[in-house]
Amino acid sequence: MNWVQLFSLLAFVVLVIITVVRMPSVIRQPSSRLAWLATLSGCAAFAMTGAVIPLSVLDAWLGGTNLGNLFQNVFATTAFWFLMQAARTVDGSRVNPRSWWVLPAMVVAFSIPFLMIPSRGPTSNDFIKQYADEVTLWVYASVYMGCVVFIMWRLLAGIRGRTPRPYVLIRVGAWAIGAASVLEIAYLTLRVLDVQPRAAVELIGHAFVLPFYGGVILAAIGLAAFAFVRRTRWSVLVALRVLLLRANTERGLDPRTVHEDGADAYDTYRLAVRLTDIANSEELNWRERWILRAATRMLDRQMSAPTVVRMSGRPEVVRT
Numbered sequence: 249m250n251w252v253q254l255f256s257l258l259a260f261v262v263l264v265i266i267t268v269v270r271m272p273s274v275i276r277q278p279s280s281r282l283a284w285l286a287t288l289s290g291c292a293a294f295a296m297t298g299a300v301i302p303l304s305v306l307d308a309w310l311g312g313t314n315l316g317n318l319f320q321n322v323f324a325t326t327a328f329w330f331l332m333q334a335a336r337t338v339d340g341s342r343v344n345p346r347s348w349w350v351l352p353a354m355v356v357a358f359s360i361p362f363l364m365i366p367s368r369g370p371t372s373n374d375f376i377k378q379y380a381d382e383v384t385l386w387v388y389a390s391v392y393m394g395c396v397v398f399i400m401w402r403l404l405a406g407i408r409g410r411t412p413r414p415y416v417l418i419r420v421g422a423w424a425i426g427a428a429s430v431l432e433i434a435y436l437t438l439r440v441l442d443v444q445p446r447a448a449v450e451l452i453g454h455a456f457v458l459p460f461y462g463g464v465i466l467a468a469i470g471l472a473a474f475a476f477v478r479r480t481r482w483s484v485l486v487a488l489r490v491l492l493l494r495a496n497t498e499r500g501l502d503p504r505t506v507h508e509d510g511a512d513a514y515d516t517y518r519l520a521v522r523l524t525d526i527a528n529s530e531e532l533n534w535r536e537r538w539i540l541r542a543a544t545r546m547l548d549r550q551m552s553a554p555t556v557v558r559m560s561g562r563p564e565v566v567r568t
Contacts, residue, residue: 252297252373252457253297253298253299253373254299255457255458255461255462256294256297256298256299256300256461257294257299257300258461258465259290259294259461259464259465260291260294260295260299260300262465262468262469263287263290263291263294263464263468264291266287266468266469266472267284267287267288267291269472270283270284270287270472270475271284273475280475282330282333282334282337282343283330283331283334283338283471283472283474283475285326285330285334286327286328286329286330286331286334286468286471287327287468287471287472288327289323289324289326289327289330290323290324290327290331290464290468292323292327293320293321293323293324293327296316296317296319296320296323297320297373298373303316303371303372303373306371307370307371310371312370312371313368313369313370313371314368314369314370314371314372314375315371316371317362317371317375317376318359318362321358321392322355322359324396325351325354325355325358325392325395325396325399326351326355328396328399328400328425329350329351329354329399331399331403331467331468331471332399332400332402332403332406334471335403335406335407335415335418335467335470335471336402336403336406336407338471338474354395354398357391357395358388358389358391358392358395361384361385361387361388361391362388364384364388365379365382365384365385365388366382366384367379376389376436377450377453380435380436380439380440381439381440381442382440383440385436386436386437386439386440389432389436390433390436390437393429393430393432393433393436394429394433396425396426396429397426397429397430397433400422400423400425400426400429401426403418403422404419404422404423404426407419412474413473414470414471414473414474415470416470417466417467417469417470417473418466418467418470418471420463420466420470421462421463421464421465421466421467421468421470422463422467423463424459424460424462424463424466425459425460425463425464425467426463427459428455428456428457428458428459428460428463429460431452431455431456431459432453432456432460434452435449435452435453435456438452439453484546485516485546488516488539488542488543488546489516489519491539491543492516492519492520492523492539492540492543493519495523495535495536495539495540496519496522496523496526499523499526516543516546519543520540520543520544523536523539523540524540527540
């Protein structure tokens with residue numbers, strides 16, 4: 249196994265883990281399906297590199313004309329497209345249905361020059377390097393890499409200004425993937441122009457691997473982190489609701505008036521508001537102040553201001 253296949257296997261394992269872990273949320277939350285489709289398509293792409301399914305088996309399945317390389321790039325483009333759409337809509341934004349024609353258009357754009365390559369040889373991971381001197385291959389691979397750069401540009405433009413921390417991983421991953429794609433286009437152009445020395449040109453070609461595969465892993469982990477953060481916040485909200493309900497009950501609240509759905513952020517909010525109202529007329533003890541401060545900080549992240557309750561830095565002063 250060469251180092252390209254090693255990186256492919258690592259990326260495949262990471263994407264499989266994310267895909268399997270995210271599967272329950274796909275059933276419960278339709279908004280998670282774009283991210284799940286991104287990782288699923290990525291698994292299919294890396295499965296075509298020979299690190300998972302031997303190339304000899306792929307060769308027998310696909311007729312021995314390097315169709316595996318084409319399918320790999322189709323799956324990869326699909327994965328990047330779903331990644332871009334998922335990252336842009338993870339905050340609740342909607343997908344523009346008029347943009348979906350772009351994905352099949354990109355696939356057709358690089359599939360046509362691939363089919364025009366006169367001699368593609370048997371299925372091999374060295375297909376690009378072996379035939380990089382041919383103009384048709386340069387067109388095929390450059391168009392594919394150009395599509396990836398376009399998708400990464402759309403992704404970065406779509407999440408500009410967004411501050412949640414998982415976006416950092418997505419941004420770094422997108423920049424790395426885009427930079428690697430530009431490097432690959434430069435390498436292909438130097439090869440087709442027969443620029444010398446060849447050793448220096450090959451160094452540029454090798455520089456593609458680490459940022460590309462590393463960027464895929466970072467972007468996938470960043471996207472998965474949103475689900476982890478949401479789940480963590482949900483668990484914290486449930487715990488805070490219990491504590492707020494107990495504190496309010498001790499202050500005379502009838503617990504039967506509270507909704508039974510402990511996952512409802514607005515229910516937690518109503519309990520925090522009631523305890524805040526009490527704090528404006530009576531002094532809270534240290535435990536109640538701590539619960540209220542923790543609840544208001546979490547609600548401030550979970551619900552948009554000015555709906556949320558806020559507390560000042562001084563625990564004895566409460567504002568609505």
